[in-house]
Amino acid sequence: MNAELLSRLNRVDGAIWELPKTYRKKMRVPVRIVATEKLLKDMDDGAVEQGINVAHLPGIIGASWMMPDAHWGYGFPIGGVAAFDVKDGVISPGGIGFDINCGMRLLVTNLTDNDVRPKIESIVNELFEAIPTGVGRGGVVRLSPDELKEVMVKGAAWAIEKGMGWDEDIQHIEENGAIPGADPENVSDRAIKRGINQLGTLGGGNHYLEVQKVEKVFDKKVGEEMGITGEGQVVVMIHCGSRGFGHQVATDYLNTFEPAMKKYGIEVPDKQLACVPFSSPEGKRYFSAMACAANNAFCNRQVIAHKVREVFAHVFGRSARELGMDMVYDVAHNIAKIEEHPVKDLLGKSNGASKSQITNHKSPTRRVVVHRKGATRAFPGEPVIIGGSMETGSYLLVGTQGALEKTFGSTAHGSGRTMSRTKARKMVRGKELQERMKARGIYVKSASYSGLAEEAGFAYKDIVEVVKSVSLADISQPVASFKPIGNIKG
Amino acid sequence: MPKFRYLPDIATADLAFEAFGKTYDELFENAGLALEEAMVKLTSVKPTKEHTINKEENSVENLLYSFLEELIFLKDAETLVFNRIKCEVKKEVRGWRLEVRARGEKINPEKHKLGVDVKAVTKHLFEIKQLPNKTFRCQIILDV
Numbered sequence: 032m033n034a035e036l037l038s039r040l041n042r043v044d045g046a047i048w049e050l051p052k053t054y055r056k057k058m059r060v061p062v063r064i065v066a067t068e069k070l071l072k073d074m075d076d077g078a079v080e081q082g083i084n085v086a087h088l089p090g091i092i093g094a095s096w097m098m099p100d101a102h103w104g105y106g107f108p109i110g111g112v113a114a115f116d117v118k119d120g121v122i123s124p125g126g127i128g129f130d131i132n133c134g135m136r137l138l139v140t141n142l143t144d145n146d147v148r149p150k151i152e153s154i155v156n157e158l159f160e161a162i163p164t165g166v167g168r169g170g171v172v173r174l175s176p177d178e179l180k181e182v183m184v185k186g187a188a189w190a191i192e193k194g195m196g197w198d199e200d201i202q203h204i205e206e207n208g209a210i211p212g213a214d215p216e217n218v219s220d221r222a223i224k225r226g227i228n229q230l231g232t233l234g235g236g237n238h239y240l241e242v243q244k245v246e247k248v249f250d251k252k253v254g255e256e257m258g259i260t261g262e263g264q265v266v267v268m269i270h271c272g273s274r275g276f277g278h279q280v281a282t283d284y285l286n287t288f289e290p291a292m293k294k295y296g297i298e299v300p301d302k303q304l305a306c307v308p309f310s311s312p313e314g315k316r317y318f319s320a321m322a323c324a325a326n327n328a329f330c331n332r333q334v335i336a337h338k339v340r341e342v343f344a345h346v347f348g349r350s351a352r353e354l355g356m357d358m359v360y361d362v363a364h365n366i367a368k369i370e371e372h373p374v375k376d377l378l379g380k381s382n383g384a385s386k387s388q389i390t391n392h393k394s395p396t397r398r399v400v401v402h403r404k405g406a407t408r409a410f411p412g413e414p415v416i417i418g419g420s421m422e423t424g425s426y427l428l429v430g431t432q433g434a435l436e437k438t439f440g441s442t443a444h445g446s447g448r449t450m451s452r453t454k455a456r457k458m459v460r461g462k463e464l465q466e467r468m469k470a471r472g473i474y475v476k477s478a479s480y481s482g483l484a485e486e487a488g489f490a491y492k493d494i495v496e497v498v499k500s501v502s503l504a505d506i507s508q509p510v511a512s513f514k515p516i517g518n519i520k521g
Numbered sequence: 522m523p524k525f526r527y528l529p530d531i532a533t534a535d536l537a538f539e540a541f542g543k544t545y546d547e548l549f550e551n552a553g554l555a556l557e558e559a560m561v562k563l564t565s566v567k568p569t570k571e572h573t574i575n576k577e578e579n580s581v582e583n584l585l586y587s588f589l590e591e592l593i594f595l596k597d598a599e600t601l602v603f604n605r606i607k608c609e610v611k612k613e614v615r616g617w618r619l620e621v622r623a624r625g626e627k628i629n630p631e632k633h634k635l636g637v638d639v640k641a642v643t644k645h646l647f648e649i650k651q652l653p654n655k656t657f658r659c660q661i662i663l664d665v
Contacts, residue, residue, distance in 0.1 A: 075533060077531065077532070077533070078533075090586065102533045102534055103531070103533045103534065104531055104532065104533075104534050104535065104645075105532065105643035105645030105662055105664060106642070106643070106645060111536050128664075129640045129641040129643075129664045130640055152632075165635050165638060166560050166561065166602075166628060166635045166636065166637070167560075167596050167597065167600040167602070167628035167638070167640045168600075168601065168628070201648065219645070221594065221598075224594075224598045225597040225598045226592055226597070228597075229597065234638050235635075235637050235638025235665070236637055236638055236665045237534075250526075274597075275594075275597035275598070275640075278593075278597075278640040278664075279594070279597075279643050281641065282590060282641050282642075285644070288647060299644060302644035302645070302647065303644045303645040305644075305645055333561070341598065372641040406572060429624075448533045448534045449533065451528075451529050451530065451531070451532070451533050451537075452535075452536055452637070452665070453528065453529040453537075454529040457529070477634050478630055479634075479635040479636055479637065480634075480636075481634075481636050482635070482636060482637050485637070521637075521638055
């Protein structure tokens with residue numbers, strides 16, 4: 032971050048920094064950043080600019096929040112959280128992302144590192160065969176348009192009804208795997224055509240499926256409640272979203288929002304922030320279509336988890352039940368949700384907020400649309416899954432009361448890129464990276480060598496600092512950390 | 522002058538590129554190739570299947586956006602990638618019209634050197650401008 036911008040930030044809490052709304056004309060609320068001093072200094076100027084732009088949007092409440100993994104995206108920063116009043120506020124596809132309900136799913140096993148390591152190559156190779164990855168790969172489930180519409184409404188339950196999952200899985204998914212209000216009438220034929228062949232596919236970019244071992248347990252009691260039995264236990268983490276279907280839903284609505292903004296007299300500092308009143312017909316239709324895409328993503332991760340169970344059962348010659356392959360949780364990190372939150376500064380008057388103001392317990396509640404773009408829900412006691420780079424490892428955290436009081440019940444989602452894909456590709460060749468990782472005990476199979484190079488560990492922020500930031504800010508607390516053993520990616 | 526170039530210093534999480542052309546036709550062709558190259562190494566594709574695209578929009582910017590969006594749609598809906606693209610951009614009384622003849626083939630992971638899966642064309646920092654030497658330049662950020 033440049034020195035001028037840095038000098039304008041006030042520390043309002045251990046790891047919470049505020050850029051007052053007086054920083055720029057037309058900012059309606061301040062920008063608040065969750066970060067250690069190190070991450071704050073390293074944060075992209077581009078990302079902070081985007082956080083500032085979000086603070087301009089009509090009906091924004093409290094602050095435009097940036098999580099410690101925030102980085103430069105389009106429209107909202109990735110790692111951005113913003114809540115809008117359901118009556119006077121807006122909804123913005125750019126605050127959710129094209130990959131609607133991109134998210135994380137975590138499964139445990141009763142296997143240990145010692146059981147899995149000798150078989151890791153077979154596991155990874157079979158996973159790679161069973162779960163299509165990368166550009167333009169069709170899915171393992173053939174759907175008719177009517178079946179896809181059922182998926183849009185039922186979400187993960189659709190797959191479980193078809194035998195791809197266990198009944199209890201549904202209790203371990205945000206919103207029980209289906210956001211209400213999904214009406215397929217609000218989805219274009221184009222989105223259906225784009226997504227019909229992709230259920231059960233991983234996609235590309237930073238999406239992955241990883242076999243990991245528990246490296247360290249930070250909270251034994253909470254860990255046990257979530258299914259973490261101890262160090263060395265093998266778990267499986269899935270990171271993917273709604274695929275072409277969701278990307279098309281977002282694209283379709285961004286196109287209709289631009290002309291609609293004129294109608295509602297909304298001006299935004301960046302085209303990618305196109306938004307409409309949440310209560311408008313356009314806003315309601317988008318929210319409904321977004322729910323269709325989100326439910327499709329819950330179902331997609333359900334199908335993939337089913338394939339993971341099948342592969343493990345095949346490799347170990349025991350059923351997935353016998354292998355204890357229970358779900359820890361499935362959580363979205365690109366989504367808008369209608370939630371009730373305590374809001375102290377109802378008029379957005381939060382200039383020079385003190386710690387006591389931020390953590391005021393006796394606030395009235397307000398119904399808001401929380402946009403989480405590259406941010407995870409962190410309600411008290413709920414699991415939070417933070418995916419790191421494929422080289423460095425990932426974390427399981429637990430949500431806190433602090434998150435409800437400060438960040439609209441939100442926390443970080445990953446380690447956050449710090450280097451562009453183009454730069455990363457110039458630093459290392461995919462094949463070389465694959466061999467280097469293999470020598471370190473991480474067996475990776477990818478549909479794209481260049482894609483692999485772009486995901487190298489050095490292209491990401493230090494996940495330890497990210498977790499330290501959210502823990503200091505008390506918006507979630509670490510339960511366990513994981514190290515990769517095997518990985519498939521697009 | 523290169524046809525296109527990926528930009529390392531903007532949009533950390535996504536993929537930014539600039540493309541050039543002496544005419545709008547050439548600018549569109551090169552922007553299309555930059556998008557395709559991000560998804561698949563162009564030299565690994567054989568131009569065996571022909572596909573036509575027709576678009577009409579109220580501005581040249583929207584026309585380019587809608588053309589690139591169609592290429593992304595075809596990558597998922599038809600699993601088609603292209604390495605030969607011919608564009609005709611026409612200014613008409615009421616707006617802009619584009620006719621495209623693209624050649625390529627269905628994605629085959631055994632055969633093609635695949636790159637990233639592009640999700641969408643974003644409008645963040647999207648621009649087309651004419652440089653002092655009359656060349657057209659566009660800047661595009663893809664969500665990947």
